[in-house]
Amino acid sequence: MANLSDHIEDYIKAYLTQMNEVELRRSEIASQFDCVPSQINYVINTRFTVQKGYSVESKRGGSGYIRISKIQVQNDSEHLDLIQGQLLPEMTENDTKKYLTDLYQQDLMTKREAQLLSLVLNNHLISKQDVGNKWRSDMLKEISDHLKYLW
Incomplete structure (x- = not known):
C-alpha cells in the first residue's frame, strides 16, 4: 500500500517522464495532497537525490520554487x-x-x-x-x- 510520500514521488516523476526538468511550487503540491510543505521537502530530500540521478535547486519564499532535473550521465x-x-x-x-x-x-x-x-x-x-x-x-x-x- 503506497503512502503519501510515494504518491508525491510518483506525481513528480510523472512530470519528469515528459521532460528532463520540472519547476514546482511547494505550497501548490502541499495543497493538492492536503499536507504540509515540509512533507514535500522530505520527499524531495530523500527521493530526488544526486545518487538517484536528480539535481534539485530550491528557492524559498513567496515566489519560491523547486526545480528538479534528471542528471544526464554518459556512462x-x-x-x-x-x-x-x-x-x-x-x-x-x-x-x-x-x-x-x-x-x-x-x-x-x-x-x-x-x-x-x-x-x-x-x-x-x-x-x-x-x-x-x-x-x-x-x-x-x-x-x-x-x-x-x-x-
Missing part, C-alpha cells in the same frame, strides 16, 4: 563518480547500507554483491577488527573505484 563511470561524491569521511553501518542500495538500484552492482558487501562492512565484523567508520568509508571508495574498471 557508468560518470554515474559512479556522482554516487561516490556522496561518500562521507566516516560511514556508519546505516550510511553504508544506503550507499550500497543506491549502487544496486542504479544497476551498478547486483543485489547479491550489495548484500555480501553489507555483510563484510557491518558493525559486528568491523568492531572485531577495531577499525571503525573511517575504514568503512575508505573501503567503499576503493570498491567504487574498482567498479569503474570491472569487465
Whole structure:
C-alpha cells in the first residue's frame, strides 16, 4: 500500500517522464495532497537525490520554487563518480547500507554483491577488527573505484 510520500514521488516523476526538468511550487503540491510543505521537502530530500540521478535547486519564499532535473550521465563511470561524491569521511553501518542500495538500484552492482558487501562492512565484523567508520568509508571508495574498471 503506497503512502503519501510515494504518491508525491510518483506525481513528480510523472512530470519528469515528459521532460528532463520540472519547476514546482511547494505550497501548490502541499495543497493538492492536503499536507504540509515540509512533507514535500522530505520527499524531495530523500527521493530526488544526486545518487538517484536528480539535481534539485530550491528557492524559498513567496515566489519560491523547486526545480528538479534528471542528471544526464554518459556512462557508468560518470554515474559512479556522482554516487561516490556522496561518500562521507566516516560511514556508519546505516550510511553504508544506503550507499550500497543506491549502487544496486542504479544497476551498478547486483543485489547479491550489495548484500555480501553489507555483510563484510557491518558493525559486528568491523568492531572485531577495531577499525571503525573511517575504514568503512575508505573501503567503499576503493570498491567504487574498482567498479569503474570491472569487465
